[in-house]
Amino acid sequence: MSRNEKDPATFRKKILRWYERHARELLWRNSRDPYKIWVSEVMLQQTTVQAVLPYYQEWMKTFPDIESLSRAPSQKVLKTWQGLGYYQRAKNLHKASKIIVDKHQGLIPQDYDELRDLPGFGPYITAAVLSIAFDRPFPVMDANVRRVLMRIMGARGKADAKMDQKLLSFLKPYFPQKKAAVFNQALMELGALVCRPKNPSCLLCPLSDFCQAFKDGNPEVIPRPKKREYRKIDAVVAVVEKNGRLLIQKRPPQGLLADLWEFPGGKRKTGETLEETLQREIMEELQSQVLDPKLLIKVRHAYTQYQVSLYAFQCRLAKDPNLSKNRHRWVTLPGLRDYPFPSGSAKIIKFLEQRAKAKKQI
Numbered sequence: 001m002s003r004n005e006k007d008p009a010t011f012r013k014k015i016l017r018w019y020e021r022h023a024r025e026l027l028w029r030n031s032r033d034p035y036k037i038w039v040s041e042v043m044l045q046q047t048t049v050q051a052v053l054p055y056y057q058e059w060m061k062t063f064p065d066i067e068s069l070s071r072a073p074s075q076k077v078l079k080t081w082q083g084l085g086y087y088q089r090a091k092n093l094h095k096a097s098k099i100i101v102d103k104h105q106g107l108i109p110q111d112y113d114e115l116r117d118l119p120g121f122g123p124y125i126t127a128a129v130l131s132i133a134f135d136r137p138f139p140v141m142d143a144n145v146r147r148v149l150m151r152i153m154g155a156r157g158k159a160d161a162k163m164d165q166k167l168l169s170f171l172k173p174y175f176p177q178k179k180a181a182v183f184n185q186a187l188m189e190l191g192a193l194v195c196r197p198k199n200p201s202c203l204l205c206p207l208s209d210f211c212q213a214f215k216d217g218n219p220e221v222i223p224r225p226k227k228r229e230y231r232k233i234d235a236v237v238a239v240v241e242k243n244g245r246l247l248i249q250k251r252p253p254q255g256l257l258a259d260l261w262e263f264p265g266g267k268r269k270t271g272e273t274l275e276e277t278l279q280r281e282i283m284e285e286l287q288s289q290v291l292d293p294k295l296l297i298k299v300r301h302a303y304t305q306y307q308v309s310l311y312a313f314q315c316r317l318a319k320d321p322n323l324s325k326n327r328h329r330w331v332t333l334p335g336l337r338d339y340p341f342p343s344g345s346a347k348i349i350k351f352l353e354q355r356a357k358a359k360k361q362i
């Protein structure tokens, strides 16, 4: 039997003591409010603590509790989430808040199955909310915890669902029946601060005595890095102005970036010039030819598996476009702030704002 399997009490003592001394002060950690923990965990699923902080503060100012979130218009929810990406997560927060208010008297259920049934409550969020908010003994398995445990086990495979099962069995004897909240957060924090993907600080690690990868001398090779392959896409949009207002349109309610707003346009087909794409897309979408196109800016952004180069053209339309009342709007530049946009469009808007400011100063 290895030392790891023999000594769960020391393992727990070491990690909990380390956490007591080194845990970062984070806004949501001052609270056991399940709503705050839920929101913070959903936001942290996709990015780092530093990146999440301003979004979390703004969210809590706008929707301080489940009731206010449940009553909010969906466009306001998307607008407040704008910039975090993975917009389906914001929609699920919104949908789940309505169910919690309607069916659970505004209280987040503490029953695993009831919670798991709510939109957006996958295994990770369910375990995180139940353990951190209610101290229920459910282990969480995020990227940080996965990395720490794989290295401790010396597991060289891929970080996937099959590996998670192995890690959960490994963790079982170490997992406390009480103090699940701090134990889970301690492992997450250790992964974020010490057992980093590159250059882990093994000499400062409270679990080095338990760690097979440390003994083997090359922890960085675990887990095997995932190759992320992006598909490169060129897209063009038309910035059309009429009487001081810009034309925007709403994306369909299903699919990628659903219900967000954008400038009219679309993807470049193989062999097309950017201007040919602009003419084709605007003819398809607005049934009008484009006049005097002038390239304003090229911005880059990435979402899911796509890396997009987005070219914004200032232009006029040869005739009045066919617009739908639900889908299209003419909006002033300051008015665009009320609409949720994907990050590529948001960069174009920022450029337009800066240009307008510079013109005023001349």
Ligand code: SF4
Binding pocket: 148, 151, 152, 194, 195, 196, 200, 201, 202, 203, 205, 206, 207, 208, 211, 212, 213, 214, 219
């Ligand atoms: S000893 Fe190093 S590799 Fe092992 S858990 Fe600690 S930081 Fe990670």
